[in-house]
Each structure stands twice: as C-alpha cells, then as structure tokens.
Amino acid sequence: xxxxxxxxxxLAETLTQWAEAFRRPTLYLAVLGYALMLGFWYLTVQVLKxxxxxxxxxxxxxxxxxxxxxxxxxxxxxxxxxxQHILVSLRRIAIxxxxxxxxxxxxxxxxxxxxxxxxxxxxxFEMLRPIPILAWVPLAIIMLPGDELPVVYLTFLAxxxxxxxxxxxxxxxxxxxxxxxxxxxxxxxxxxxxxxIVPGALPFIFTGLQISIGVAWFSLxxxxxxxxxxxxxxxxxxxxTTVEYPTLVIAMFTLGIVGYSTSALVRRVGEGLMTWRxxxxxxxxxx
Amino acid sequence: xxxxxxxxxxxxxxxVVKIYDPDGSNVMAVDHCSLKVEAGEICMIVGPSxxxxxxxxxAIAGFHDIDRGSIRLDGEVLCGPDRRQAPIGPxxxxxxxxxxxxxxxxxxxxxxxxxxxQGRLSRAEARDKARAMMAEAGLSGYENDYPxxxxxxxxxxxxxxxxxxxxxAVLLLDExxxxxxxxxxxxxxxxxxxxxxKTRKTIFFITHDLEEAIxxxxxxxxxxxxxxxxxxxxxxxxxHPRDYGVLTSKRFREIAAEVAEAVNEEALKSFTRGExxx
Numbered sequence: 162x163x164x165x166x167x168x169x170x171x172l173a174e175t176l177t178q179w180a181e182a183f184r185r186p187t188l189y190l191a192v193l194g195y196a197l198m199l200g201f202w203y204l205t206v207q208v209l210k211x212x213x214x215x216x217x218x219x220x221x222x223x224x225x226x227x228x229x230x231x232x233x234x235x236x237x238x239x240x241x242x243x244x245q246h247i248l249v250s251l252r253r254i255a256i257x258x259x260x261x262x263x264x265x266x267x268x269x270x271x272x273x274x275x276x277x278x279x280x281x282x283x284x285x286f287e288m289l290r291p292i293p294i295l296a297w298v299p300l301a302i303i304m305l306p307g308d309e310l311p312v313v314y315l316t317f318l319a320x321x322x323x324x325x326x327x328x329x330x331x332x333x334x335x336x337x338x339x340x341x342x343x344x345x346x347x348x349x350x351x352x353x354x355x356x357x358i359v360p361g362a363l364p365f366i367f368t369g370l371q372i373s374i375g376v377a378w379f380s381l382x383x384x385x386x387x388x389x390x391x392x393x394x395x396x397x398x399x400x401x402t403t404v405e406y407p408t409l410v411i412a413m414f415t416l417g418i419v420g421y422s423t424s425a426l427v428r429r430v431g432e433g434l435m436t437w438r439x440x441x442x443x444x445x446x447x448x
Numbered sequence: 449x450x451x452x453x454x455x456x457x458x459x460x461x462x463x464v465v466k467i468y469d470p471d472g473s474n475v476m477a478v479d480h481c482s483l484k485v486e487a488g489e490i491c492m493i494v495g496p497s498x499x500x501x502x503x504x505x506x507a508i509a510g511f512h513d514i515d516r517g518s519i520r521l522d523g524e525v526l527c528g529p530d531r532r533q534a535p536i537g538p539x540x541x542x543x544x545x546x547x548x549x550x551x552x553x554x555x556x557x558x559x560x561x562x563x564x565x566q567g568r569l570s571r572a573e574a575r576d577k578a579r580a581m582m583a584e585a586g587l588s589g590y591e592n593d594y595p596x597x598x599x600x601x602x603x604x605x606x607x608x609x610x611x612x613x614x615x616x617a618v619l620l621l622d623e624x625x626x627x628x629x630x631x632x633x634x635x636x637x638x639x640x641x642x643x644x645x646k647t648r649k650t651i652f653f654i655t656h657d658l659e660e661a662i663x664x665x666x667x668x669x670x671x672x673x674x675x676x677x678x679x680x681x682x683x684x685x686x687x688h689p690r691d692y693g694v695l696t697s698k699r700f701r702e703i704a705a706e707v708a709e710a711v712n713e714e715a716l717k718s719f720t721r722g723e724x725x726x
Contacts, residue, residue: 336546336548338544338546338548339548339550341509341511341536341542341544341548342542342544342548342550343550343561343565344536345509345536345537345538345540345541345542345611346538346541346561346562346565346566346610346614347537347538347562347565347566347614348561348565349565352565356550356553356561357550360550360552360553361550361552363552435552436594437551437552437553437554437594437596438551438552438596440594440596440597441551441594441596441597
C-alpha cells in the first residue's frame with residue numbers, strides 16, 4: 162500500500178534523516194570501526210614502532226601531507242596534480258565502464274535469450290573469461306597504440322565479462338511463467354523481450370554493474386601501474402619507486418573514496434530504475 | 449463485462465495422449481483423456497499431486513504439444529493430428545500456480561498489458577479500461593502499487609482481472625490459490641464466483657483442494673493418478689449462486705464424502721509410487 166509522501170522541503174527532510182541517523186547505533190559503530198583501524202596503524206607504527214613497520218608512513222605524516230598547502234612530496238588536496246590524477250583515472254573508468262555496459266548488457270541479454278547465439282558465443286566467452294586481466298597486459302600493449310588505449314582496453318575487458326555474465330544469468334533467472342503469461346496475453350516476441358526479459362533481468366544486470374565497476378578499478382590500477390601516464394595507479398607506482406610513501410597511502414585512500422563513490426552512483430541509478438524492487442524489499446523489511 | 453454474450457468457451461478433449469520422454473523413460477502423463485467442458489461451465493479438475501493434470505492444462509493453453517488425440521475450442525481444432533501444439537493466445541488465459549504478475553509493472557500496468565500487447569486498445573484506452581475493471585472488482589486504490597507491495601490474495605484477484613480484460617473464451621486456472629491460507633482462500637472463492645456470475649466465463653480449474661472444487665464447480669472431474677484421465681465425474685447439484693453457507697449443507701457433505709473416496713484411492717496409488725509434486 163502506497164505511503165503518502167508529504168511535500169517537505171528538501172533541507173528539512175535531509176536534516177530529519179541526519180537526526181535519525183544520529184539516533185541509531187549504525188553511525189557510531191562505523192566511526193568506531195574507523196577509529197580501530199587508524200588506532201592500530203598509529204599504535205604499530207608510531208607508538209610500538211614495530212620493526213616490520215619501520216618503513217611504513219606514519220598516520221600523522223600522511224594526514225599532514227594530504228592536507229598540506231605545501232606538501233613535501235608534491236601531492237595534497239591543495240595541488241592541482243592531485244585532481245589531475247583523479248580525473249585521468251575517472252575518465253578512463255568512465256570510458257571503459259560505458260563501453261563495457263553498452264556492449265556487455267546486449268551481449269548478455271542475447272546470450273540468455275537466444276540459444277543459437279549462446280551456442281556460438283558462450284564456449285568462446287567461457288574460455289576467455291577466466292584469463293586474468295594481468296595476463297592480457299603484454300598483448301594489450303602490443304596490439305594497441307599509445308599509452309591510453311591499452312589501459313582503457315584492460316579496464317573495459319574485466320568489466321565487460323562481469324556485466325555480460327550477470328546479464329545472462331539475469332535472463333536465465335526469469336521465471337518462465339512470466340514469459341508464458343506474456344504469450345497468453347498476446348505479446349509478440351519483441352514485446353516479451355522489451356517488457357519481460359529486460360526488466361526481469363535488471364536486478365541481475367545491476368548486480369553485474371556493481372561487480373563490473375569494482376573490477377574496473379582493479380584492472381585500471383593494475384594497468385596504470387604497468388603502462389600509462391597519470392592516474393591513481395600510476396601515482397601509487399611512482400611514489401613507491403621514488404620512496405614517497407605518504408603519497409602512496411594518499412593515493413590508496415583516494416582510490417577507496419573515489420571507488421566507493423562510483424559504486425554508490427551505480428547503485429543509485431539501479432534503485433531509480435527499479436522502484437518496484439526497492440519498494441518490494443522495503444515491504445519485506447530488507448530495504 | 450459482457451454478460452449478454454452468447455456463452456462460448458466449450459472445450460472438447462478427445463483421446464488426448466501426452467508422453468514425456470526427456471531421457472528415454474517414456475513417462476505417460478496423460479492417457480487417452482476425453483472430456484467435454486460446456487460453455488459457461490466451471491469445471492474443476494481434481495487429482496493427486498503429479499497426476500498429470502497440469503499437463504492437460506498446458507496442452508490446452510498451447511504451452512506444449514500432445515502426442516495423440518485432439519482438443520477443440522467451440523468446435524475449432526486447437527490441436528490435433530495436423531497440428532500437435534495449440535497456438536498460445538488471449539482466448540485461453542492461464543492464471544499460474546504461483547502467480548505471474550509482472551513484479552516490475554504496477555497492478556494497473558499489469559492489467560492493461562494484454563490489450564496493449566494485442567494492439568486492441570491504445571495505451572490510454574487500456575489503462576482506462578483496466579481502471580474501470582479494477583473498480584468493478586473492488587480493487588480501487590491499488591492501481592499504482594506494485595504486486596510485491598500488496599497481499600498475495602489481492603495479487604490473485606489482480607491476476608484474474610488481468611486475464612478477464614482480454615475477454616477470453618476460457619480461463620485456465622492452475623491451482624491459483626494453492627499457497628494461500630484458508631481464510632484468504634474463502635474470500636477469493638467468493639470473489640471468483642462474483643466475477644463468474646457477471647461474466648459467465650468458462651472456467652477450467654485445477655486443484656487438489658476438494659472443498660474448493662465442490663464449492664466452486666458445476667462439475668468435479670476426479671483424475672486417475674498418472675497417467676491422467678477422468679476417473680469419475682461428479683455433478684455438483686447445489687444451485688448457483690452459492691455462498692459460503694453451502695459448505696455446511698448436508699448435500700455438500702454428501703458430495704464431499706463421495707469425491708474424497710474417489711480421490712483418496714488415486715492419492716494412495718500416487719503416494720506409494722512416490723510421485724513428485726507438480
């Protein structure tokens with residue numbers, strides 16, 4: 162039964178939500194989790210000074226460097242180069258993810274929907290899919306010109322397989338009764354595809370996209386560490402070889418934040434496209 | 449709804465045979481089954497789980513072929529020697545065991561789907577008609593909910609309306625109320641009868657709930673355990689319109705006892721062979 166949505170101003174709504182969040186333990190537990198992790202880092206490196214961790218950059222050094230107007234190693238939130246690295250990585254992710262989605266979803270739908278297509282393509286697909294992305298690196302560099310294309314290609318590849326496979330599983334997961342019901346109601350094959358198969362597979366497609374954006378970042382960083390100019394993976398690799406360890410950790414944290422944001426964005430889009438599912442889950446108390 | 453129409457939806461099954469042969473095991477699901485369902489009749493098919501009654505319904509719906517025999521609808525051959533599989537179409541709409549409303553469409557969109565898909569009505573016309581039919585069935589207020597947001601009993605009613613909007617000749621119901629509790633069931637039975645009294649649609653209804661079968665049906669056909677064919681046909685001579693008071697009547701209990709005896713024999717046979725549900 163639909164819940165009436167009162168037309169509250171956005172600000173008031175946001176404030177209420179925040180107030181709500183402060184009343185629940187979830188927020189405090191999250192803060193506690195962070196505190197434990199940072200505390201462990203601080204304790205082992207700066208207080209106990211464990212021998213194994215003698216090379217580790219200190220928590221305070223990293224934070225100071227990250228927020229410094231005049232960073233010792235040249236990268237902080239006040240330096241344009243920091244954002245250039247982020248933007249270059251984001252652009253590669255965007256291109257690769259867009260390509261992987263626009264190819265992976267149709268291929269996955271066809272794999273699930275057409276037996277003939279599956280018979281042709283799936284054996285090949287299943288042989289190529291398990292090849293780790295790192296194994297593709299030499300070939301990508303040999304095949305493709307420049308620094309940029311191999312990186313985008315490697316990022317695309319992992320995403321594509323994750324998206325296509327999950328989309329195919331999504332089509333196969335659809336209760337055959339939906340297809341029969343649509344046929345009973347007089348729907349053509351094309352209409353069944355558009356109004357039953359695609360929306361029916363959507364939950365799996367978005368699960369696939371969540372995985373896809375994750376593996377995209379994974380292969381991006383791997384690719385950037387090996388080839389390419391700029392990017393967070395490149396930054397990690399160069400700051401490692403030049404022993405600029407605080408920068409290395411800054412790049413890692415940045416990857417975490419940016420990676421999380423892109424995942425959240427994908428999830429948001431999915432929820433927007435699947436109101437029926439969000440509402441159903443909310444009804445089941447799993448929202 | 450078109451109550452004034454000439455009753456249609458007479459089904460005639462002649463010596464229908466259906467053999468499943470997935471791994472060379474030659475399971476005979478339906479064996480020379482002959483049965484006539486009159487136009488405007490509520491015909492209840494009762495049999496033990498896995499006896500092959502769903503195979504029969506699937507053959508009528510056109511979901512699979514038959515190996516021998518023929519099935520006619522209002523005199524026209526749906527499937528027979530020249531065409532093994534009936535075409536699937538909106539003249540015989542199935543309501544499924546576990547429900548098959550599209551969860552990604554609202555209740556209203558679900559109901560409007562058929563006429564739009566068949567190109568009979570424009571989107572706007574179909575939605576208007578769907579809204580009117582929902583109102584008539586007492587479903588106003590749930591138009592914009594998704595099926596996952598409403599109770600399972602309500603979903604079944606929406607699904608019946610989704611079938612009826614296509615003005616089918618026959619409604620094929622495959623244990624639609626199987627998973628529901630007794631109270632919800634009784635409400636749905638009365639609401640189904642109410643719809644029936646308005647539309648006089650032929651209803652081919654599979655169940656293994658004897659009370660449901662006798663309460664709703666003009667006739668109750670008890671099927672033999674696999675292979676499936678009519679074992680005994682009971683005329684339920686309790687006059688329509690019926691309401692739940694019927695359940696406690698003496699005549700109801702007499703018929704129930706007879707039907708139960710016939711079903712029980714078959715259920716035992718099927719049980720000792722360890723048939724799967726389905």
